[in-house]
Amino acid sequence: MSAVEVLAGVDIVALRLSEEGTLQVLLLRRQREPYMGQWALPGVLVNGRCADASLDAAAARALADKARLQPRYLEQVTTVGNGVRDPRGWSLSTCYLALLAPDVVPQGEDLQFVELAAVISGQQALPFDHSQLVRLAAERLRGKSVYSSLPLYLLAPRFTVTEALAAFQACLGEPVQHTTLRGRLERMKTQGWIGETGEKNYPKMGRPQNLLEHRPLAAEVFVFDRSLLA
Ligand SMILES: O=P(O)(O)OC[C@H]1O[C@@H](O)[C@H](O)[C@@H]1O
Numbered sequence: 001m002s003a004v005e006v007l008a009g010v011d012i013v014a015l016r017l018s019e020e021g022t023l024q025v026l027l028l029r030r031q032r033e034p035y036m037g038q039w040a041l042p043g044v045l046v047n048g049r050c051a052d053a054s055l056d057a058a059a060a061r062a063l064a065d066k067a068r069l070q071p072r073y074l075e076q077v078t079t080v081g082n083g084v085r086d087p088r089g090w091s092l093s094t095c096y097l098a099l100l101a102p103d104v105v106p107q108g109e110d111l112q113f114v115e116l117a118a119v120i121s122g123q124q125a126l127p128f129d130h131s132q133l134v135r136l137a138a139e140r141l142r143g144k145s146v147y148s149s150l151p152l153y154l155l156a157p158r159f160t161v162t163e164a165l166a167a168f169q170a171c172l173g174e175p176v177q178h179t180t181l182r183g184r185l186e187r188m189k190t191q192g193w194i195g196e197t198g199e200k201n202y203p204k205m206g207r208p209q210n211l212l213e214h215r216p217l218a219a220e221v222f223v224f225d226r227s228l229l230a
Pocket residue numbers: 007009010011032033034040041042043044045085086091092093128
C-alpha cells in the first residue's frame with residue numbers, strides 16, 4: 001500500500017439472544033494476515049474492486065459473504081479511523097449493529113458466537129480495535145432499548161411477553177418491570193406494530209402464554225412515549 005492510500009471497510013457487530021437470555025456476538029476466524037487465525041468481527045474492505053452501491057450494501061455483503069446469514073435489523077453505529085488500528089496503515093472502519101433471529105446457527109467452523117459480556121470485559125480479546133467497536137455497538141443498543149422496541153428484533157417474529165422481557169433485560173443489562181413492558185407492548189398493539197395471533201405457546205414449565213406478532217412499520221422501531229426504566 002502506498003503512503004497516500006487509506007483502507008476503508010465495514011465491520012459488523014452481529015448479536016443473537018441465547019436460550020439462557022444472554023447476548024452473544026458473532027465472530028469469524030480470519031483467513032489472512034493481519035491476525036490470521038484469530039477470531040474477529042466479520043468485515044470487508046470497500047475500496048478496491050468492490051461494487052458495493054453504499055456502505056449499507058457493503059455491510060449486507062459482509063454478513064452474506066463472510067457469515068452466510070441475513071440480519072433482521074441493521075444500523076450504522078459509527079466510523080473510526082486512524083493510523084494504528086490496522087497494521088497495514090491508515091484505515092477507516094464503519095461499524096454496523098446487526099440483530100439476528102434467536103435460531104440463527106453458525107454455518108461453518110470459521111464462525112462462532114461468544115458471550116457479549118466476555119468481549120466487553122476483555123476476557124475474549126479481539127484484534128484491530130474490534131473490542132472497542134463491540135462496546136460502541138452494545139452502548140447504542142442499550143441506549144435505544146430504553147425508549148424503543150428495538151430488542152424485539154432479537155426474537156422470532158412470533159413471541160411471548162416473557163420472551164420480550166428477556167430481550168429487553170439482555171439489551172439493557174438490568175431488570176425491567178413486567179407491567180411496564182406489558183403497557184408499552186399494549187401501546188404498540190393499538191398502533192398496529194404488534195398483533196394478536198390468537199395462538200398460545202406451551203412451555204415445558206408454567207402456563208401457556210399468548211403468542212404476539214411483531215409487525216414493524218416503515219420506521220423500523222416504535223418509539224415509546226416514556227422510558228422503559230422510568
Ligand atoms: O479482512 P480483510 O479484508 O483483510 O480486512 C478487513 C478488516 O480490516 C480492518 O481494518 C477492518 O476492521 C476489517 O475487519
